[in-house]
Amino acid sequence: MLASIPLYERFQRILASKSPAKSHTFQPLWRIGLGLAVASASMAVAALVEVKRREAAHKNATLSFFWLGWQYLILGVSDMLILGGMLEFFYSEAPDSMRSMSTSLSWCSTSMGYFLSSFLVSIANSVSGKFGKEWLGGADGNHSRLDLFCTLYGLSTLSKVLNYIYWAMKY
Numbered sequence: 001m002l003a004s005i006p007l008y009e010r011f012q013r014i015l016a017s018k019s020p021a022k023s024h025t026f027q028p029l030w031r032i033g034l035g036l037a038v039a040s041a042s043m044a045v046a047a048l049v050e051v052k053r054r055e056a057a058h059k060n061a062t063l064s065f066f067w068l069g070w071q072y073l074i075l076g077v078s079d080m081l082i083l084g085g086m087l088e089f090f091y092s093e094a095p096d097s098m099r100s101m102s103t104s105l106s107w108c109s110t111s112m113g114y115f116l117s118s119f120l121v122s123i124a125n126s127v128s129g130k131f132g133k134e135w136l137g138g139a140d141g142n143h144s145r146l147d148l149f150c151t152l153y154g155l156s157t158l159s160k161v162l163n164y165i166y167w168a169m170k171y
Contacts, residue, residue: 001076008080028089029168035081036161042074043154050147057142083110120156124149 012026049067056063083106090102125134128145135145 001080004077004080028085031085035078038078040157046071047147047150
């Protein structure tokens with residue numbers, strides 16, 4: 001996430017120098033929406049990597065640990081866009097007396113998202129267990145269905161993007 005901030009700033013300067021008209025691409029609400037979309041893409045990448053890892057495991061081959069880097073790289077960029085956009089939005093829109101509380105709300109929403117993600121794991125295991133075998137869990141990760149969970153999580157994030165777009169356009 002930290003490495004993506006200077007890259008983002010550089011990319012923003014390059015685009016600003018080529019386009020004299022003010023671009024809406026880097027406004028806070030656009031930045032948050034782009035970050036949410038990128039988070040959904042990171043879950044798609046995670047699902048694809050898990051499919052590749054399971055195929056390799058069934059062939060008794062190994063897959064390099066560095067395949068995980070792609071999803072974490074994309075997720076870091078997503079976090080930078082979302083958190084940076086939220087902080088920028090709160091500082092530009094909130095009254096001076098509410099700025100520190102707004103900053104706290106951005107971190108609270110992030111932590112609540114992580115908490116709800118663990119709740120989603122429990123729900124996915126409960127529902128998938130009723131239809132056969134739990135997706136996540138067990139001693140052997142090669143028999144779990146992390147790819148299906150990542151797909152479910154990606155679709156959940158995509159619905160969050162659509163919900164966000166609806167409310168952001170009303171703002």
